[in-house]
Amino acid sequence: MPDALLETQQLRKEFGGLVANDDVDFTVPRGSIVSLIGPNGAGKTTFFNMLTGVYRPTAGDVWFDGERMTNKPPHAYTQRGIGRTFQNIRLFQNMTALENVLVGMHVRLKGNLFEAIVRTPRVRREEQGAREHARELLALCNLRGRDAVIGRNLSYGDQRRLEVARALATQPKLLLLDEPTAGMNPQETAEFTDFVAKLRDDRDLSVLLIEHDMRVVMGVSDRVTVLDYGEKIAEGTPQEIQKNERVIEAYLGAAAVGHSS
Amino acid sequence: MRRRISPYWWRALGAAGLTQPRWLALSPTKRRAIKTTTWVAILLILIALFGVWKATAFALAAVIGLLIVPAWNRIPYGKFFVPVAVLGIFVCYPWYGASMPQLPIFGPFPQQSTVVVMLIFSMMALGLNFVVGYAGLLDLGYVAFYAMGAYMAGWFASNQFAKQHLDIGAVGLFPGWTGYHITIWLVLLMAGIATAIIGVIIGLPTLRLRGDYLAIVTLGFGEIMPQVARNGDNLFGTGFNLTNGTGGITPIDGPGFGNWAQHNLHLPANYLNAANFDSLFLWTAIVLVGITIFCSMRLRDSRLGRAWIAIREDETAAAAMGIPLMRTKTWAYATGAFFGGVAGAYYASYKSGAFPDDFFFNISVFILCMVILGGMGNIWGVIFGACFLAYLDREGLANVGAWFNSHFHTNLNVPLYEFGIYGVIIVVVMLFRPEGLIPSQRRAAELHEGVHDEPLYDTETAGA
Numbered sequence: 001m002p003d004a005l006l007e008t009q010q011l012r013k014e015f016g017g018l019v020a021n022d023d024v025d026f027t028v029p030r031g032s033i034v035s036l037i038g039p040n041g042a043g044k045t046t047f048f049n050m051l052t053g054v055y056r057p058t059a060g061d062v063w064f065d066g067e068r069m070t071n072k073p074p075h076a077y078t079q080r081g082i083g084r085t086f087q088n089i090r091l092f093q094n095m096t097a098l099e100n101v102l103v104g105m106h107v108r109l110k111g112n113l114f115e116a117i118v119r120t121p122r123v124r125r126e127e128q129g130a131r132e133h134a135r136e137l138l139a140l141c142n143l144r145g146r147d148a149v150i151g152r153n154l155s156y157g158d159q160r161r162l163e164v165a166r167a168l169a170t171q172p173k174l175l176l177l178d179e180p181t182a183g184m185n186p187q188e189t190a191e192f193t194d195f196v197a198k199l200r201d202d203r204d205l206s207v208l209l210i211e212h213d214m215r216v217v218m219g220v221s222d223r224v225t226v227l228d229y230g231e232k233i234a235e236g237t238p239q240e241i242q243k244n245e246r247v248i249e250a251y252l253g254a255a256a257v258g259h260s261s
Numbered sequence: 262m263r264r265r266i267s268p269y270w271w272r273a274l275g276a277a278g279l280t281q282p283r284w285l286a287l288s289p290t291k292r293r294a295i296k297t298t299t300w301v302a303i304l305l306i307l308i309a310l311f312g313v314w315k316a317t318a319f320a321l322a323a324v325i326g327l328l329i330v331p332a333w334n335r336i337p338y339g340k341f342f343v344p345v346a347v348l349g350i351f352v353c354y355p356w357y358g359a360s361m362p363q364l365p366i367f368g369p370f371p372q373q374s375t376v377v378v379m380l381i382f383s384m385m386a387l388g389l390n391f392v393v394g395y396a397g398l399l400d401l402g403y404v405a406f407y408a409m410g411a412y413m414a415g416w417f418a419s420n421q422f423a424k425q426h427l428d429i430g431a432v433g434l435f436p437g438w439t440g441y442h443i444t445i446w447l448v449l450l451m452a453g454i455a456t457a458i459i460g461v462i463i464g465l466p467t468l469r470l471r472g473d474y475l476a477i478v479t480l481g482f483g484e485i486m487p488q489v490a491r492n493g494d495n496l497f498g499t500g501f502n503l504t505n506g507t508g509g510i511t512p513i514d515g516p517g518f519g520n521w522a523q524h525n526l527h528l529p530a531n532y533l534n535a536a537n538f539d540s541l542f543l544w545t546a547i548v549l550v551g552i553t554i555f556c557s558m559r560l561r562d563s564r565l566g567r568a569w570i571a572i573r574e575d576e577t578a579a580a581a582m583g584i585p586l587m588r589t590k591t592w593a594y595a596t597g598a599f600f601g602g603v604a605g606a607y608y609a610s611y612k613s614g615a616f617p618d619d620f621f622f623n624i625s626v627f628i629l630c631m632v633i634l635g636g637m638g639n640i641w642g643v644i645f646g647a648c649f650l651a652y653l654d655r656e657g658l659a660n661v662g663a664w665f666n667s668h669f670h671t672n673l674n675v676p677l678y679e680f681g682i683y684g685v686i687i688v689v690v691m692l693f694r695p696e697g698l699i700p701s702q703r704r705a706a707e708l709h710e711g712v713h714d715e716p717l718y719d720t721e722t723a724g725a
Contacts, residue, residue, distance in 0.1 A: 078583030116563030
């Protein structure tokens with residue numbers, strides 16, 4: 001693929017004898033929304049963790065924006081422009097919403113130890129700018145007025161949105177969302193889907209989504225990749241995936257395929 | 262605050278007519294005032310019960326009340342009131358300290374020399390607070406930095422190296438001196454930097470470890486340093502005398518500004534010759550602690566400070582947000598080491614010596630106790646913990662012991678049980694107030710709610 005933002009080649013992860021990801025080739029084209037689906041335990045989150053440096057692949061390579069990222073530490077991935085959220089929310093529970101977003105900006109700020117002690121005009125300006133930008137991001141994610149609320153005191157939906165705000169604060173080129181709509185009601189889910197589509201259009205982002213809710217996946221994705229038992233079993237547009245026999249088999253069992261054909 | 266009080270408390274208080282809603286309906290200032298008054302009243306009753314009633318108890322209660330009751334942060338410039346009051350209390354100590362009446366139980370006010378030590382330990386505790394309080398890394402070998410600082414003063418401000426002959430602004434040199442003699446002001450800075458470098462060297466291999474493992478490795482380094490000091494009089498069998506072995510390095514030059522400054526600026530030429538020797542060291546220590554506080558606050562509110570707190574809260578999430586774990590932790594280590602080194606060098610200059618027996622493991626625990634007792638992550642709490650424990654160590658325990666023996670007709674040598682008593686204090690604090698006496702709000706929340714502590718990613722990727 002000529003303009004792939006993210007590309008994996010034969011990416012493999014074994015935990016002891018268990019093969020969690022079996023030589024997965026995968027691409028996220030620039031400016032697209034790609035969904036990664038699969039039954040529980042298919043290795044989606046493991047795959048995600050390899051794309052963010054949290055896990056080290058057993059074999060294979062990760063390329064991002066033309067650079068080989070394999071075996072780099074997690075912060076290097078963020079530095080190059082991969083922002084992520086977590087399946088089980090991992091906010092900094094005892095920091096305020098604003099501080100959470102400011103931590104997300106860490107890689108984009110420069111002030112070092114000595115400048116912080118002297119508080120040079122440059123650092124002061126940078127901090128002020130960062131705070132303003134953080135407030136804008138909070139407003140963008142529907143968290144206006146929640147700046148000073150401690151992370152764990154936010155409602156569930158707000159925590160999910162704050163995770164997205166924090167990920168956006170890293171100024172990513174690629175946003176990785178791990179089951180972002182888990183636990184949301186249908187209306188919230190619909191709003192969130194629109195929000196993701198809007199982000200892609202307004203901010204020149206590509207999005208990689210792990211999702212269980214098929215309405216979200218089919219509604220917003222440009223491409224869908226299906227994992228089962230760590231193997232990529234299908235890839236294509238949402239329409240193609242809906243008709244793919246192997247996918248139906250993976251989700252519903254072999255008998256279902258027999259009936260539908 | 263409500264969460265902290267267990268329902269049992271409320272059941273008892275409810276029986277007395279004070280229900281939770283009624284209490285919460287009061288204004289925060291009133292609640293604070295009532296709480297403080299209650300504590301002071303309990304304190305006074307206890308003092309009265311033990312038969313040591315003194316007029317000073319009233320004065321003490323009044324001071325506590327004045328400092329704690331009003332919500333100073335609501336008044337313009339109010340937030341400066343307590344720090345300025347504390348600063349005043351310390352700066353003026355040489356003038357009133359000796360003439361203060363005896364306190365109940367604790368006896369006379371501490372001597373100036375004790376206050377100097379209290380301040381030096383405050384500085385060390387603030388240094389350790391960077392590591393333990395901010396970044397959440399348990400360091401059981403902090404004494405290594407203290408030792409390094411002290412020996413830096415020993416090497417660069419004494420006659421230690423007999424073959425060398427170098428004098429950079431040193432004061433109080435005797436005829437026939439040898440070795441390096443650099444002015445203490447510069448040595449303090451050098452000690453800080455050298456210790457920070459040692460901190461980085463120790464940190465790089467160890468900071469990949471988490472929690473208990475890190476604690477054990479730092480414990481090891483804390484043991485290595487004094488051993489090197491003790492056996493360093495014949496380094497690698499070459500006959501090179503680095504540390505002068507068990508004898509330690511002594512005497513070490515005192516601080517001072519030289520004769521020119523004394524004539525023209527009325528600054529003391531040499532602290533060690535001055536009549537108000539202790540007061541000079543006291544005031545200088547106040548300046549050093551002030552610098553440490555300033556750096557602590559600036560860093561806490563900076564990009565780096567946020568990163569430290571983020572690592573403490575959730576390492577995995579912090580790494581995913583682009584915080585380089587190793588580098589950030591190493592900075593915390595180096596910063597903490599810097600202040601430990603400066604404090605160590607200053608202490609060596611005050612004692613005019615660096616002795617290996619001062620750097621036992623128990624000092625590491627002692628400083629850690631100060632941080633825990635006062636309140637991890639809170640600058641004022643840490644200073645309080647450091648002052649209180651250092652005071653107990655130098656004078657307090659002996660005084661309390663004497664009081665105890667005379668009232669209960671026992672014959673205990675209380676200072677002998679020093680570390681047992683600290684242990685009990687720490688256990689009690691951890692049980693009833695794990696956030697310390699003066700906690701940082703964030704830290705209090707963590708300790709009551711718990712934080713994420715799940716295994717991080719593969720250890721081999723942890724490097725940065």
